[in-house]
Amino acid sequence: MATAVIDRFEEDKAVLLVGSKEKKVVFPAEELPDGLQEGDYIRLDISFDEEATRAAREEAEALLRDLQQQ
Secondary structure, eight states, X not given: OEEEEEXXXXXXXXXXXETTTTEEEEEEGGGSOTXXXXXXXXXXXXXXXXXHHHHHHHHHHHHHHHHHHO
């Protein structure tokens, strides 16, 4: 699990410094929990969404088939 510190807020974005090397990542502020401030640390739990990936691939394949049939 990665950690990040909130470096600053810019309009509707949060600038996060991620990991020990503090790589800069711009993230939608609305996706963060309410009440966080600059200097707060957060944990990033990233996991694979197999269902969403499958659905997106099926949709892309269907669109491609439709285009090829025209």
